[in-house]
């Protein structure tokens with residue numbers, strides 16, 4: 001066993017384990033030598049020897065659809081996949097979302113294992129069991145919960161990731177650690193300085209574990225992990241996904257801080273350092289569509305009728321969900337907070 005860290009995650013549909021360490025991916029392939037694999041097409045060469053059991057998908061937002069999940073289900077049937085088999089998913093959040101949805105539906109539920117290959121997948125999305133599919137022009141509109149049976153986090157996958165994608169994954173790890181409290185955030189900063197990737201991923205996942213176990217179905221505490229996300233999702237849409245999710249979360253955290261008026265200097269300084277890894281940011285941000293941004297802010301799933309709900313920094317390094325009237329004044333404040341955050345990252 002090459003895992004350096006292990007986590008045991010409790011969920012109502014079954015417990016699952018997370019193994020973190022170099023070599024864990026090859027171990028999984030050996031352990032589950034007969035099972036079908038769905039993988040990001042980027043890994044076609046790496047999975048050459050497993051070709052006969054591997055289905056390759058493009059990791060592109062336009063393919064993260066109900067249709068893609070249906071096509072995967074059909075291809076699993078073509079491979080003769082039976083109820084007792086296990087699907088192995090290899091890729092970032094796009095492959096995870098399609099695999100979760102397809103596995104949850106195939107013959108009313110197929111067990112699956114997940115090897116995240118992006119830092120965002122490793123440090124955040126690989127636990128929690130959510131799927132989110134795009135429907136028409138709506139991102140992440142449809143989804144369900146179907147946790148994997150095993151997650152293997154093999155940091156060797158990080159080696160081929162572009163710098164910006166690494167920084168984007170760190171934005172999520174930063175956010176989770178901050179949400180867990182001042183001690184967890186300080187520890188995250190230490191691990192970041194040390195450069196110990198496996199330990200940092202373990203730290204972020206252990207922090208997220210608390211939220212998903214105390215509130216598996218996202219009704220109370222887990223909602224706090226949406227810190228920065230109302231701004232981030234809307235910014236992604238307003239730049240036609242020219243700014244990726246992780247970097248948008250970094251900017252979203254800065255915007256939430258600006259909106260709240262509770263300074264969080266260590267968080268803001270670190271978020272700015274991470275966001276600086278993105279190339280050409282001024283060009284990508286200056287062309288953003290303010291109307292699309294506004295519409296996307298208002299369509300956030302967290303809002304209630306009549307109110308916009310935001311997760312914001314609060315006193316003493318805490319964060320809290322707050323609600324504001326769904327009116328022109330709130331929208332103007334949200335736009336102004338984003339403008340302020342952007343001004344600090346492109347300065």
Ligand SMILES: NC(=O)c1ccc[n+]([C@@H]2O[C@H](COP(=O)([O-])OP(=O)(O)OC[C@H]3O[C@@H](n4cnc5c(N)ncnc54)[C@H](O)[C@@H]3O)[C@@H](O)[C@H]2O)c1
Pocket residue numbers: 040042059061064091092093094095096097117118119120121124125126128130131132140157158159160161162165245
């Ligand atoms: N289900 C969840 O809980 C959850 C949580 C957060 C985000 N998401 C979703 O995840 C998606 C974003 O996922 P993501 O950022 O992890 O990546 P991704 O799946 O969107 O992939 C991004 C790019 O990175 C490439 N890539 C993947 N691994 C690589 C590697 N090791 N080396 C080089 N290139 C690699 C892919 O081929 C692709 O071109 C969004 O659709 C988002 O909505 C889901």
